[in-house]
Amino acid sequence: MQESSDILMGTVREYAEAEKEEVYGEKLFDLNREPTLMGRMENPTSSGIITGHCGETMEIYLRIEGERIEEISFFSDGCASSLACGSVAAELARGKNIDDAAAIEGDTILMVLKGLTEEETHCAYLAAEALHAAIHNWMLRQ
Numbered sequence: 001m002q003e004s005s006d007i008l009m010g011t012v013r014e015y016a017e018a019e020k021e022e023v024y025g026e027k028l029f030d031l032n033r034e035p036t037l038m039g040r041m042e043n044p045t046s047s048g049i050i051t052g053h054c055g056e057t058m059e060i061y062l063r064i065e066g067e068r069i070e071e072i073s074f075f076s077d078g079c080a081s082s083l084a085c086g087s088v089a090a091e092l093a094r095g096k097n098i099d100d101a102a103a104i105e106g107d108t109i110l111m112v113l114k115g116l117t118e119e120e121t122h123c124a125y126l127a128a129e130a131l132h133a134a135i136h137n138w139m140l141r142q
Helices: 002-024 026-033 080-093 098-102 106-112 122-140
Strands: 046-051 057-065 068-076
Touching: 046 122, 057 080, 057 122, 068 080, 068 098, 068 122, 080 106, 080 122, 098 122, 106 122
Parallel strands: none
Antiparallel strands: 046 057, 057 068
16 A cells, blocks of 8 residues: 555656646756755855845855856755756856856846746846845955
Protein backbone atom coordinates (compact mmCIF):
# COMPACT_ATOMS: atom_id res chain seq x y z
CA MET A 1 0.00 0.00 0.00
CA GLN A 2 2.86 2.41 0.87
CA GLU A 3 4.50 1.76 -2.51
CA SER A 4 1.38 2.72 -4.49
CA SER A 5 1.00 5.85 -2.35
CA ASP A 6 4.63 6.82 -3.10
CA ILE A 7 4.06 6.25 -6.83
CA LEU A 8 0.90 8.39 -6.75
CA MET A 9 2.69 11.21 -4.91
CA GLY A 10 5.57 11.05 -7.40
CA THR A 11 3.12 11.32 -10.30
CA VAL A 12 1.34 14.26 -8.65
CA ARG A 13 4.69 16.02 -8.10
CA GLU A 14 5.73 15.45 -11.73
CA TYR A 15 2.40 16.83 -12.96
CA ALA A 16 2.65 19.88 -10.69
CA GLU A 17 6.23 20.55 -11.82
CA ALA A 18 5.28 20.29 -15.51
CA GLU A 19 2.27 22.57 -15.00
CA LYS A 20 4.37 25.11 -13.10
CA GLU A 21 7.00 25.16 -15.87
CA GLU A 22 4.30 25.68 -18.49
CA VAL A 23 2.76 28.59 -16.56
CA TYR A 24 5.98 30.34 -15.52
CA GLY A 25 8.31 29.56 -18.43
CA GLU A 26 11.52 27.56 -18.47
CA LYS A 27 13.95 30.27 -17.22
CA LEU A 28 11.81 31.29 -14.23
CA PHE A 29 11.06 27.68 -13.39
CA ASP A 30 14.74 26.69 -13.48
CA LEU A 31 15.77 29.64 -11.30
CA ASN A 32 13.02 28.83 -8.81
CA ARG A 33 14.48 25.36 -8.42
CA GLU A 34 18.15 26.35 -8.47
CA PRO A 35 18.90 30.06 -8.03
CA THR A 36 22.31 31.07 -9.38
CA LEU A 37 24.85 33.30 -7.63
CA MET A 38 22.94 33.04 -4.36
CA GLY A 39 24.79 33.46 -1.10
CA ARG A 40 26.25 36.13 1.10
CA MET A 41 29.72 37.23 0.00
CA GLU A 42 32.50 37.60 2.55
CA ASN A 43 34.40 40.88 2.35
CA PRO A 44 32.53 42.45 -0.57
CA THR A 45 33.67 45.75 -2.02
CA SER A 46 30.11 46.97 -1.57
CA SER A 47 26.63 45.75 -0.75
CA GLY A 48 23.06 46.94 -0.88
CA ILE A 49 20.18 45.72 1.24
CA ILE A 50 16.58 46.68 0.51
CA THR A 51 13.38 45.54 2.19
CA GLY A 52 10.35 45.77 -0.05
CA HIS A 53 6.81 46.71 0.85
CA CYS A 54 6.03 42.98 0.83
CA GLY A 55 8.43 42.43 3.73
CA GLU A 56 11.01 40.51 1.67
CA THR A 57 14.65 41.57 1.88
CA MET A 58 17.05 41.47 -1.05
CA GLU A 59 20.80 41.75 -0.52
CA ILE A 60 23.31 42.28 -3.35
CA TYR A 61 27.06 41.88 -2.80
CA LEU A 62 29.67 43.21 -5.21
CA ARG A 63 33.39 42.69 -5.64
CA ILE A 64 34.56 45.52 -7.88
CA GLU A 65 37.97 45.91 -9.52
CA GLY A 66 38.57 49.17 -11.30
CA GLU A 67 35.03 49.97 -12.37
CA ARG A 68 34.06 46.42 -13.27
CA ILE A 69 31.93 44.00 -11.26
CA GLU A 70 34.18 40.97 -11.05
CA GLU A 71 32.02 39.01 -8.61
CA ILE A 72 28.43 39.36 -7.51
CA SER A 73 26.07 37.41 -5.32
CA PHE A 74 22.68 37.94 -3.74
CA PHE A 75 20.62 36.71 -0.84
CA SER A 76 16.89 36.98 -0.31
CA ASP A 77 14.56 35.79 2.39
CA GLY A 78 11.68 36.03 -0.07
CA CYS A 79 9.62 33.78 -2.27
CA ALA A 80 10.75 31.76 -5.27
CA SER A 81 10.09 34.70 -7.60
CA SER A 82 12.34 36.86 -5.46
CA LEU A 83 15.11 34.28 -5.76
CA ALA A 84 14.69 34.12 -9.52
CA CYS A 85 14.80 37.93 -9.81
CA GLY A 86 17.91 38.13 -7.61
CA SER A 87 19.57 35.50 -9.80
CA VAL A 88 18.77 37.40 -12.99
CA ALA A 89 19.93 40.74 -11.57
CA ALA A 90 23.23 39.15 -10.54
CA GLU A 91 23.68 37.36 -13.87
CA LEU A 92 23.00 40.55 -15.81
CA ALA A 93 25.42 42.66 -13.72
CA ARG A 94 28.29 40.16 -13.50
CA GLY A 95 31.27 41.30 -15.56
CA LYS A 96 29.69 44.66 -16.42
CA ASN A 97 31.17 48.06 -15.75
CA ILE A 98 29.41 50.13 -13.10
CA ASP A 99 27.50 52.34 -15.56
CA ASP A 100 26.11 49.38 -17.49
CA ALA A 101 25.13 47.56 -14.29
CA ALA A 102 23.42 50.71 -12.99
CA ALA A 103 21.25 50.70 -16.11
CA ILE A 104 19.67 47.36 -15.12
CA GLU A 105 16.10 48.09 -14.07
CA GLY A 106 13.19 46.04 -12.85
CA ASP A 107 11.78 46.08 -16.40
CA THR A 108 15.07 44.59 -17.65
CA ILE A 109 14.68 41.68 -15.23
CA LEU A 110 11.02 41.24 -16.20
CA MET A 111 11.98 40.97 -19.88
CA VAL A 112 14.32 38.09 -19.03
CA LEU A 113 11.81 36.38 -16.75
CA LYS A 114 8.73 36.10 -18.85
CA GLY A 115 5.94 34.64 -16.77
CA LEU A 116 5.92 36.53 -13.48
CA THR A 117 2.39 37.24 -12.36
CA GLU A 118 1.28 40.81 -11.65
CA GLU A 119 1.56 40.11 -7.91
CA GLU A 120 5.18 38.97 -8.32
CA THR A 121 6.56 41.78 -10.51
CA HIS A 122 7.61 43.76 -7.45
CA CYS A 123 10.36 41.16 -6.92
CA ALA A 124 12.12 42.35 -10.10
CA TYR A 125 12.08 45.96 -8.90
CA LEU A 126 13.31 44.90 -5.45
CA ALA A 127 16.31 43.11 -7.02
CA ALA A 128 17.11 46.12 -9.22
CA GLU A 129 16.85 48.47 -6.23
CA ALA A 130 19.26 46.33 -4.20
CA LEU A 131 21.73 46.31 -7.12
CA HIS A 132 21.43 50.11 -7.40
CA ALA A 133 21.94 50.47 -3.64
CA ALA A 134 25.15 48.40 -3.79
CA ILE A 135 26.44 50.50 -6.69
CA HIS A 136 25.47 53.73 -4.93
CA ASN A 137 27.24 52.65 -1.73
CA TRP A 138 30.39 51.87 -3.73
CA MET A 139 30.25 55.27 -5.47
CA LEU A 140 29.94 57.07 -2.13
CA ARG A 141 33.29 55.59 -1.07
CA GLN A 142 35.11 56.62 -4.25
